Amino acid sequence: MSDRPKAVALISGGLDSMLAARLVQEQGVHVEGLNFYTGFCVEGHTHAIRQKDQERPKRNNALWVAERLGVPLHIEEVIESYKEVLTNPRYGYGAKLNPCLDCKVFMVRKAREWLEAHGFDFIVTGEVIGQRPKSQTRDKLPVIERDTGAGDRLLRPLSAQLLEPTLPEREGWVDRERLHALNGRSRKPQMQLAQELGLETWAQPAGGCCFLTDAHYTARLSDLWQARGSKNYDIDDIMLLKVGRHLRPLAHLKLIIAREAGETHFLQGYRRRYPHLRTVSHGGPVALLDGTWSEADLDLAARLVARYSAGRNAERVDLELEDTEGGVRMLSVPPMAPEAVPAEWYIGA
Numbered sequence: 016m017s018d019r020p021k022a023v024a025l026i027s028g029g030l031d032s033m034l035a036a037r038l039v040q041e042q043g044v045h046v047e048g049l050n051f052y053t054g055f056c057v058e059g060h061t062h063a064i065r066q067k068d069q070e071r072p073k074r075n076n077a078l079w080v081a082e083r084l085g086v087p088l089h090i091e092e093v094i095e096s097y098k099e100v101l102t103n104p105r106y107g108y109g110a111k112l113n114p115c116l117d118c119k120v121f122m123v124r125k126a127r128e129w130l131e132a133h134g135f136d137f138i139v140t141g142e143v144i145g146q147r148p149k150s151q152t153r154d155k156l157p158v159i160e161r162d163t164g165a166g167d168r169l170l171r172p173l174s175a176q177l178l179e180p181t182l183p184e185r186e187g188w189v190d191r192e193r194l195h196a197l198n199g200r201s202r203k204p205q206m207q208l209a210q211e212l213g214l215e216t217w218a219q220p221a222g223g224c225c226f227l228t229d230a231h232y233t234a235r236l237s238d239l240w241q242a243r244g245s246k247n248y249d250i251d252d253i254m255l256l257k258v259g260r261h262l263r264p265l266a267h268l269k270l271i272i273a274r275e276a277g278e279t280h281f282l283q284g285y286r287r288r289y290p291h292l293r294t295v296s297h298g299g300p301v302a303l304l305d306g307t308w309s310e311a312d313l314d315l316a317a318r319l320v321a322r323y324s325a326g327r328n329a330e331r332v333d334l335e336l337e338d339t340e341g342g343v344r345m346l347s348v349p350p351m352a353p354e355a356v357p358a359e360w361y362i363g364a
Contacts, residue, residue, distance in 0.1 A: 299324025
């Protein structure tokens with residue numbers, strides 16, 4: 016063990032990082048995985064909540080990949096330190112609120128710090144030249160090496176033959192001829208390589224778990240920031256933005272309305288953080304209220320919640336308003352007609 020070179024591999028849970036780690040592992044290098052938890056990449060979270068998704072697999076793909084490879088995986092929670100990356104990216108956003116280049120710099124810098132703290136020799140990533148326009152073009156890869164301080168201790172096995180030889184190659188820790196020259200956005204070469212390496216199953220080829228690339232999610236995040244007047248958030252905000260219908264009928268009031276029983280159960284867990292409405296005369300959802308309101312505003316909110324209940328066609332629907340201290344108040348309102356709900360009230364619908 017002491018004579019073997021040691022590599023730390025960034026494991027996202029996608030196919031590319033899985034292949035990169037395997038290619039290095041097969042050359043006799045001791046590999047351990049590293050995964051950073053930002054809160055924005057939780058593939059199984061909504062699957063576990065919604066009843067309609069109960070048959071879908073619920074797993075942490077990074078852990079699953081590490082198990083397939085037979086390597087230890089170190090998961091580090093970086094929610095607070097990641098905030099600066101998301102809210103003030105040096106290199107800007109991609110098509111949505113995805114700070115891809117800043118994110119990669121952040122992850123590789125953290126990996127370098129981990130490497131130095133644990134006496135490892137080099138870093139492995141699953142980057143492929145030309146695969147992602149924001150962070151994996153030929154001119155962006157040197158930026159990552161420079162800004163992170165990783166330099167030529169950063170090995171990209173899938174595209175290594177298209178790049179200058181790195182320290183692990185020059186030192187003979189890995190054989191450059193056994194690395195690859197993948198280029199472009201097609202995933203077919205990776206899938207073929209996976210089969211050649213005996214990897215018969217994998218997660219989404221591109222990882223696919225980052226909510227910051229999702230138009231619906233980022234519309235809700237932008238709305239949250241605008242309503243608060245600052246780019247502030249916490250882990251509960253991250254989770255709640257993934258769940259329910261989000262409607263903003265007024266600038267100072269947003270409703271999060273459950274779409275089914277699984278979401279209702281989940282939102283009930285926030286009843287001590289947010290006041291919430293619940294229909295009692297008819298079956299229906301729980302809705303969290305985020306903001307401030309007058310009596311007229313509350314009436315509007317209750318009618319909206321009633322519109323999504325089993326009493327949507329009734330003359331009136333009775334609801335409970337429960338505050339964060341457990342105090343309850345009864346309301347009775349006519350449900351809002353579907354056509355009376357403007358499309359612009361829906362956030363990231």
